[in-house]
Amino acid sequence: MNLSFLISTIRKSKGITQEELARKVQKNRSAIAQFEKGHASLSKETLSKIAIDLDINPEYIVGNVSNPFSSDKLIKLFLTGIFPEYFPLYLLVLYNQSLEFISLIPPMNIIEKMRFLPTLRTIGALRNFESFLGKMVYAVCARDVDGNIFIFRRKQINDFVLWGKIDLESFMSSAIANYGKDKSRFSFRVKEIDKELFNKIKDWTVEREDIEPMFSKPISALNEQEKELIVTLRERRIEPTSVLNLINQTTKNITSHKNEQ
Incomplete structure (x- = not known):
């Protein structure tokens, strides 16, 4: 670029x-x-x-x-709509072979949603959209392969990154494919946040220490093959117990075969 x-x-x-x-x-x-x-x-x-x-x-x-990004602090970016509105998210995909994304859901009841969204002026109007609003994503955070941590929200304080039935994974799949990346190396989760964190994100006073604990702990003291194995298990959502059971069973079979000889 x-x-x-x-x-x-x-x-x-x-x-x-x-x-x-x-x-x-x-x-x-x-x-x-x-x-x-x-x-x-x-x-x-x-x-x-x-x-x-x-x-x-x-x-x-x-x-x-x-990788153009580097900071030991939280990298805060707005989705402004000046250019294709999700382009800052696409940038992460462009420059990384692997990413962790977490969509953040605000802690709102129906009345709070009404107050937050002035365009929906009646409870009836809100209920018509409730199946969408129940999945509102207020912000998205991400961690790249270099350990940088990002947070994205709309510049307008009373707006949402995503509405409705399209989740972030579905939305980002086309960008991942267009950039020729391996989708299995991109993980997506959804997390409901408490009011304290929601207010920090809304006020844009959120810091790295508020977001970093949401991510899996970095892999350390491992060789490259061990790291790759653990990352693969996480990205493909394979339960470690399943792999351990397979290893144990294979070991038993090998031992049994040796004893028979």
Whole structure:
């Protein structure tokens, strides 16, 4: 992907204006605008400053790594609708061979949904949509292969990432296929969150420590084949007990065969 387009996309998804970014890197707004349009270049020093502000890995700027994202903090991105509205999610698929996604469901009863969605002005109108609203996804979080953790929500505070019967896995399947990725290496879960976390996400004060415990613990102290085995079990939703039972049975059969000899 063109670097200027990537930077423009992430800047917009973070809700940062060209003017704000220009001030941070001590450039004028027109220099940023011309760069994003592909009409001008910026020095590596300026690009490195921009990268840090946008949670982009400076090593990506110089071509040393393939994943553009890098941050030990929570990477917060809006789905703004300025470009194809789910494009920031597609970016993760584009740059990763494996991802964990979690759709976050808000803790709302029927009255709270009414207050949250002013366009549905009567309980009757809400009940007509209740089969959809029961599956409202307020935000999506993700973890990539490098351990970066992301959260996505709409820029409008009273809006949802997904409505209705189409879940995130169904929605993202086309992007995974279009980018030529192995779908078995992408996991999708749904989690209901409490009001405290919901309010943090709504107020955009949510931090990495609020989200990270939702994900499986990173695999450590294992060789590459052991890691691959565990990841495969998780992604294909194979119960470890099933594999252990198979190993135990195979071991018994081998032992029995040796004893017979």
